[in-house]
Amino acid sequence: MKTRASKTVVIVGGGLTAGLIARQLTAKGVDVLVLERGGDHSKGPESSLPNQRDELRWSVRQGLIQDWSRETYTLRHQQNQTALPVRWMESFLPGQGLGGAGNHWNGHLWRWAEYDPQLRSHYQQRYGKQAIPADMPLQDWGVTYAQLEPYHDLFEKLFGVSGQAGNIGGKKLPGGNPFEAPRSGAYPQAPLHVLESGQVFKQACDHLGYHPFPQAAANSSGAYTNPDGQQLGQCQYCGHCERFICEANAKGSPQVLLYPMLRARKSFEVRLNTQVLGLRYDAAGKRATAVHCLDLMTGEEYEQPAEVIVLAAFTMSNTQLLLHSKIGKPYDPVSNTGVVGKNFCYQVNAGVDLFFKDKWFNPFLASGSTQIVIDDFNNDNFDHTGLGFLGGATIQAYQFSGRPIKGRRVPDGTPRWGTAWKQANADWYAHSMSLGIEGSCYPHRGNYLSLDPTYRDAYGRPLIRMTFDFRANEQKMAAFVSGKMMEIARHCGADKVGSLQALVTPFDSRLYQTTHIVGGTIMGETPHDSVVSPHLQHWDAHNLFVVGASVYPHNSGYNPTGPLAALALRLGDDLLRYLQRPGRL
Amino acid sequence: MTHPVDFPPPDSAGSARRVFLKQLAAASGSLPLGKALAGGTATALLLQSAEAGAAPSGKPVINTVYGYESFGPDEAAFVEAMLNIMCPADHFTPNGVDCGLAIYIDRQLAGSFGQGARRYAAGPFLQGAAQCGPQLPLTPEQYFKAGIAEADRAAQRLYGQLFDALTPQQGDAFLQQLAAGQVAGEQLDLAEWFNALVYPLFAEACFADPLYGGNVGMVFWKMIGYPGLPATHALDVVQYLGKPYPGAAHPKSIADFS
Ligand SMILES: Cc1cc2nc3c(=O)[nH]c(=O)nc-3n(C[C@H](O)[C@H](O)[C@H](O)COP(=O)(O)OP(=O)(O)OC[C@H]3O[C@@H](n4cnc5c(N)ncnc54)[C@H](O)[C@@H]3O)c2cc1C
Numbered sequence A: 001m002k003t004r005a006s007k008t009v010v011i012v013g014g015g016l017t018a019g020l021i022a023r024q025l026t027a028k029g030v031d032v033l034v035l036e037r038g039g040d041h042s043k044g045p046e047s048s049l050p051n052q053r054d055e056l057r058w059s060v061r062q063g064l065i066q067d068w069s070r071e072t073y074t075l076r077h078q079q080n081q082t083a084l085p086v087r088w089m090e091s092f093l094p095g096q097g098l099g100g101a102g103n104h105w106n107g108h109l110w111r112w113a114e115y116d117p118q119l120r121s122h123y124q125q126r127y128g129k130q131a132i133p134a135d136m137p138l139q140d141w142g143v144t145y146a147q148l149e150p151y152h153d154l155f156e157k158l159f160g161v162s163g164q165a166g167n168i169g170g171k172k173l174p175g176g177n178p179f180e181a182p183r184s185g186a187y188p189q190a191p192l193h194v195l196e197s198g199q200v201f202k203q204a205c206d207h208l209g210y211h212p213f214p215q216a217a218a219n220s221s222g223a224y225t226n227p228d229g230q231q232l233g234q235c236q237y238c239g240h241c242e243r244f245i246c247e248a249n250a251k252g253s254p255q256v257l258l259y260p261m262l263r264a265r266k267s268f269e270v271r272l273n274t275q276v277l278g279l280r281y282d283a284a285g286k287r288a289t290a291v292h293c294l295d296l297m298t299g300e301e302y303e304q305p306a307e308v309i310v311l312a313a314f315t316m317s318n319t320q321l322l323l324h325s326k327i328g329k330p331y332d333p334v335s336n337t338g339v340v341g342k343n344f345c346y347q348v349n350a351g352v353d354l355f356f357k358d359k360w361f362n363p364f365l366a367s368g369s370t371q372i373v374i375d376d377f378n379n380d381n382f383d384h385t386g387l388g389f390l391g392g393a394t395i396q397a398y399q400f401s402g403r404p405i406k407g408r409r410v411p412d413g414t415p416r417w418g419t420a421w422k423q424a425n426a427d428w429y430a431h432s433m434s435l436g437i438e439g440s441c442y443p444h445r446g447n448y449l450s451l452d453p454t455y456r457d458a459y460g461r462p463l464i465r466m467t468f469d470f471r472a473n474e475q476k477m478a479a480f481v482s483g484k485m486m487e488i489a490r491h492c493g494a495d496k497v498g499s500l501q502a503l504v505t506p507f508d509s510r511l512y513q514t515t516h517i518v519g520g521t522i523m524g525e526t527p528h529d530s531v532v533s534p535h536l537q538h539w540d541a542h543n544l545f546v547v548g549a550s551v552y553p554h555n556s557g558y559n560p561t562g563p564l565a566a567l568a569l570r571l572g573d574d575l576l577r578y579l580q581r582p583g584r585l
Numbered sequence B: 001m002t003h004p005v006d007f008p009p010p011d012s013a014g015s016a017r018r019v020f021l022k023q024l025a026a027a028s029g030s031l032p033l034g035k036a037l038a039g040g041t042a043t044a045l046l047l048q049s050a051e052a053g054a055a056p057s058g059k060p061v062i063n064t065v066y067g068y069e070s071f072g073p074d075e076a077a078f079v080e081a082m083l084n085i086m087c088p089a090d091h092f093t094p095n096g097v098d099c100g101l102a103i104y105i106d107r108q109l110a111g112s113f114g115q116g117a118r119r120y121a122a123g124p125f126l127q128g129a130a131q132c133g134p135q136l137p138l139t140p141e142q143y144f145k146a147g148i149a150e151a152d153r154a155a156q157r158l159y160g161q162l163f164d165a166l167t168p169q170q171g172d173a174f175l176q177q178l179a180a181g182q183v184a185g186e187q188l189d190l191a192e193w194f195n196a197l198v199y200p201l202f203a204e205a206c207f208a209d210p211l212y213g214g215n216v217g218m219v220f221w222k223m224i225g226y227p228g229l230p231a232t233h234a235l236d237v238v239q240y241l242g243k244p245y246p247g248a249a250h251p252k253s254i255a256d257f258s
């Protein structure tokens, strides 16, 4: 196999985190090479009118998503079962192509709770040492919110986030989230418009004494120029946001704000259609020496050496690359030893539909983030004494699209075809809205990632095997917060309230839930309980770093991108230090 | 406004209908039935859409594309009968075949979706938790056709006739039973087949952009009030907050902008 000329920093995966790290490094002239398995989406039908508005092509047939014929995952719910391959995944949708899932995301942006990085200590302090069950391996991250705050602030400015601050320097602000971690300043842009569904929800929440606020969004509420001089257009409320690439350059996304700028910088190189198959590891020297690449256009395989290697290939690929390359000890749930694959978590969801004869919701007038939310029952924002579970969920009135194949609501009991079915669709399409919950998912000793013993990907590597189910803690939490949601639903003044769409158990790969899968290469304070250090440095290879949701030891009741973007920007700065004096950070 | 040619009166002999459909399928595969066949699928559909726009108002626009690429005559008979039951001609839409639903499904099965594009296909094929998704060594097209054959055998078992020979009432009852898991297949789980493969294709056929052959004349978009393209709504979102959106009455498809 050929070896190419060595590079200073090689980043595996060309998505959101890779773009942020490369921004920090190339600004200081450091050589960066990004290896991305997909192509460039910026000038094709997926990002221009009219073909961008094609629900069948991009959403239903998953035109921007990972090619499942090449790489998929196997699933089992319990360790004593045989896992089967998910042949067509619906539940979560990893991206492919320059910009990664950061192009086709919704753009909800959260900073997570101030206590999230110290969650274990937090729960123990508030509820005592016994509060955390033995089979729930929560752990502190080894970094504090205060350390990340400047990077949150930078990311929000880079991505032109639209929102209403609720807490600036400890001062609570009306209209924002009173549970918000303290911010150093306001959001760079005003919040998005509030839709009819949001107004209905807000009224009900005000009446019940909760604290509704508009979702902070990387959908640009106005025309915006970021600190790098990169520009966003105004959001068109086009209803083709999540699963789609923005045609109006209004969604804060790597392909608009990062890669065009990076590609004009001399020290930046990206190789598209380049599949990374594994890493070369020098166990004695505790170094990752090179990346094993396959050029998907020519079939050429080669080794790409580097001084620093960063894995930024999303949760599943990050974990797979470490397990397959035999770097770090695989987690074993029986002996409770090892770390790689540990603390794999997902996200809790439930919902309800509401129907109003006389209200016009116009579901197609929406952006990927138009929702009004309450944080009152999320995480540890409420007293858990005597509840029998930990964690919580946001409750929201969300309206992201009226795309007609998948985005129609009909009341319970509607026939599935025929004239009565048409009648119900005609009656309620514009006159219905939904509430949902999006909740935390804490680690469980029996939920983890490992290599499948039977099934292989198109490159001959074992598939990643998920052993995962929603356990008792998450089921109890979902039931509790769903009860609160149903209470709000009954206060919205609807003519018909649908029945609760409860958390689906066992975990089902056939239903889209969220793409918020976390863990597998978790961060922590010691090599004993984590794969990477608080600086995201691999404990067993000091020039190897891992970034993205795979480093989260738990999932909070929020979308993941805020903290992982902040961690990526900080990693960029850490790498500048590392390159000056390679060693443990 | 309805087109009863596809719906035999309940008491007529079903076998005659099947013969008729076989002839139609055979004929449309070989005879020049107009522009629709001349220029390949995409062009044909675009032409059809242009014609649709020109149709005098008041008269429903119906499918003008003939000739199946995937279905044989027997399969076409099954699918057409099924779609006309699931989408009867009524005050909302013409019948399913006239709405292009059969053409849509046929084209999907003949194309990359039906051939299993981007779907993991390596063995072994073991049965296990339903939540892992179907574990079949078949492409969606093969699966669709295998299901038709099984469902037809079940119809014969239950009603003594092929599915397309049933009265609309019988056919509807049979589909309800299929969907509810009350009809046992010999080798396939027919409820899974109907709910996870057939029904989603039906919904797509109704609501996808007419570019793909279904939803002819955007009749389903008009039915619910979905405005389609261009969907640049920065001003609308303020102006029509809580009010009816006028554009919903005149939807536009991708073809209108191509
Ligand atoms: C539909 C959808 C909606 C979402 N909405 C939100 C939201 O509203 N808010 C939020 O916070 N988050 C949201 N997310 C999640 C968000 O997109 C991710 O958190 C973010 O993109 C993570 O960045 P990343 O760099 O870790 O991964 P990505 O941006 O996905 O980048 C990873 C890249 O690595 C590449 N890659 C993977 N394996 C290899 C390999 N072996 N070789 C080479 N390249 C490889 C991939 O092709 C991809 O381009 C959403 C995701 C989806 C799919």
Ligand code: SF4
Pocket: A218, A219, A220, A234, A235, A236, A237, A238, A239, A240, A241, A242, A244, A245, A246, A247, A248, A249, A250, A251, A252, A366, A367, A368
């Ligand atoms: S909703 Fe706004 S940000 Fe999202 S794709 Fe449409 S125009 Fe872009």
